[in-house]
Ligand SMILES: Nc1ncnc2c1ncn2[C@@H]1O[C@H](COP(=O)(O)OP(=O)(O)O)[C@@H](O)[C@H]1O
């Protein structure tokens with residue numbers, strides 16, 4: 468029986484640092500990512516792909532705000548849906564072309580996905596999710612004064628606007644995804660962490676303004692789909708201890724216990740590798756395999772020859 472993998476694509480798969488978010492740049496990167504995912508399809512896995520949307524949803528929100536004198540402004544959950552739609556469109560098209568090139572017969576389908584969060588999540592009072600483009604410290608101060616944006620320094624790369632990022636509690640559409648997987652379809656779902664929604668006391672759902680972390684959603688999706696493997700594809704080949712120091716050490720296959728020990732020691736930076744390792748540990752604790760590796764080594768890592776693999780041994 469084919470194994471099932473949920474793949475969370477890191478920012479680089481869509482837009483590289485310092486690149487402008489033009490259609491051409493994003494399409495070019497997505498095409499290259501699709502070719503690498505097609506390699507995984509050759510390994511006979513059922514594949515679900517999720518992806519980030521930080522730069523894109525920030526830009527859509529900004530477009531809305533700048534044009535509000537002419538066109539009604541949409542809330543952040545609608546911007547999230549828009550980003551999921553356009554990235555999904557580019558990814559589905561690119562994947563279809565890559566599969567065709569490889570003479571593979573699988574279909575590809577994008578599901579506009581809603582993710583339930585709690586309205587009481589403390590994240591609503593503490594925005595931490597960076598979106599949109601980078602600014603200098605001076606620009607950030609000005610934007611914060613003029614527009615009331617909450618700005619934060621993002622991993623030494625500059626300042627970005629931040630919005631609330633609640634924990635995903637339940638991802639919608641999982642039964643349909645399972646059916647599609649059984650019909651030889653690669654499913655793109657939960658893009659941008661999914662459109663954030665809350666459920667009220669009488670069971671009705673409605674959108675809420677936030678951006679959910681795609682690695683957290685990826686892990687939740689992998690759990691709900693009972694996937695064998697959860698993979699986070701990023702811009703480093705491996706997770707390291709003492710990262711960036713002369714004594715940095717590459718992690719290959721490690722136990723959950725060891726990973727937890729390193730996490731507690733603060734080896735993995737908040738806002739980048741930290742949340743990825745937390746998601747990996749949570750998933751591996753259920754007796755499954757979590758992998759963190761670079762996009763170009765994804766197929767090798769799945770076969771056990773590359774990346775950092777976290778297992779419950
Ligand atoms: N211990 C570590 N090992 C490897 N990378 C780390 C570590 N701590 C922080 N990082 C950083 O994490 C980054 C990946 O996280 P992030 O930028 O959030 O990924 P993505 O956008 O691909 O989801 C790497 O580029 C690296 O600079």
Ligand SMILES: NC(=O)OP(=O)(O)O
Nearest residue numbers: 519520521659680681
């Ligand atoms: N939604 C999300 O996690 O996007 P990024 O990965 O682009 O930050």
